[in-house]
Amino acid sequence: MQFQLRHVLSRAAHWLQLTGGEPMIDRDFLKAYAYAYERGMLLEILTNGSRLHRDEVLDTLTRMPPHKVTVSLYGASEEAADSLTRTKGSFRLVMKGLEAARAAGIPVAITLIMTKHNEHEADSMRDIAREYADRFSEYGSISPTYDGQPDPLAAQSPRFLGGNTVFRGCPAGHTFFHVDPFGLATMCKVGRENPIDLMTNGVAGLHGLPALADAQMLRTGGCSGCKLSGTCRVCRPMAKAYQLAKAPLENYCQHREGESA
Template identity: 65%
Template sequence: MLAIERRRIFMHEMIASPQSDKFVIVRPGEKAGMQIPRAMFQELSSAVEADRDIPNWLLEAARRAWSLELGGRSSRESVLIRPETAFNYGRASWEINKGCNFNCEHCYLAERKFEGLPWKEKQELISMLRDAGVLWLQITGGEPTIDKDFMGAYEQAYRSGMMIEILTNGSRLHRPEMIELFKSMPPHRVKVSLYGATPDSFDSLTRKRGAFNLLMKGLSAAKAAELSLSMSLIITKHNAHEIDAMRALGREYATAVDEFSNISPTYDGSPEPLGTQAPGFLDKSAVFSGCPAGHTFFHVDPHGFVTMCKIGRENPISLMDEGLEGLWRLPAIADAQMLRTGGCSGCQLSGSCRVCRPLAKAYQQAKAPLESYCQHEGDAP
């Protein structure tokens, strides 16, 4: 009965939202979306407000994009309209709690304390994210699903018209209440981290006996429920010899697979995670070409402090104290953190650098060897 009530109260078929100077229509659980002009957005908004019929152009577009038949459906029940805001933030990530049921050796978090905002303030925070214009919300941790308020926070964010991505270790995906939550209110993406293909490698990196078995229970439950998962393969010295088996697991359970082999220090510059780097697996492919962090995207920690991103945490802004007005200061704070300092000042090879400035600063503070982050190694100034 609870699942039925959730569907009836919270479910919407589509979300229509401003995004910077554009207007988009998206559908929870679907990758495809559409961009529409302002006139169509205004027409749709008026139809929903008056609960008139869904415009014919949207009926046809929904049929083409998602094979969704909306004929005879109420526009107010089918479409959630996100209003325009004064802010330009379409995306955010939120560490609901840094606590974790694993103790991963490679983790970039300096501390993993289980603490954060009480439920009432979490509710206020989600409302502020909505009012800042956030459509795409990533909920992370620690392990977000172990927070006692995770399910309630997910429901509120979903009800507010957000496309939600969950970053998880998969250890609680097997729980019936978690499966039912994601079936009744589809996330945009559930992204599971894979730390090995066997109990030996997986449990060694996570430093938790039984961690691999918990993951496999979660993957099996998600597959049985036909949930769409993506997977991040975290390549380290513990599992590099199993890379083919890890890829096979990814193909079996996920619709999309990424690989990550560049291990970073903690965001405050502690070098401990660097010891897990797998020799020969440093990715040297992508040149850093800029980042919208602090301008169209921001990060929120468990206490409601906003920073440009998960790594660039200087001069945090307290949303709980300042409210949304504090976001007006964020672009300047972000720009200051993108300036080249230390050993990177005046580098003649900066045009081909592959590391953003906040991350490079963390590497420098950790006194990491150049080959672990500077693609020019000894040639860099």
């Protein structure tokens, strides 16, 4: 993350969530983190835990404590976790990170990513979370990629689909926004249409974001005129990603196959 972008964000935000992919692989991660911390920002890190054990990371997070560190757990064994991440040794690294964070006194939360790869280890994953985390949650709604590619849907476990609350609206683009590594700001990490280039426009460019966000929330395409919109559990940008991926309706919609969506 370049200095100019850090300067823009420090003037535009009070809460900063560092995520990815894996944010700690960025060579400027620790510098950006320290820059934001020194300006009084409330910091949250979403991480796969693979670099949480590193001395320089532990030193920074101990001296400048984050508001929250959330670690994603993809299984309770190397076989399950590594098959999902497609990275040999990923489970070993996340466990090493959890051990190191506990020893350093850095509190973490854990998100259990429930899939076909690890559903048989659900209870063991919960045991790990109870041992290493102050709190944990379970997430099973694996979505398509942001540009509508269907590959991640193959990992969904029917056992853990559903359960989301009714969508009642979202302040994305109004009270918070998403910025990618290139300084392009969008309403959120899912709704990435019509990005605003912060490197060119600076903070002033964010004034146009609310209107762009409102436009992306309008029900269009297959969702236009839906009679079940009052009990829908998916926001419009996410529904669009599912539609682009040609996902089965039961993955995201209350309608059945063959009915109008």
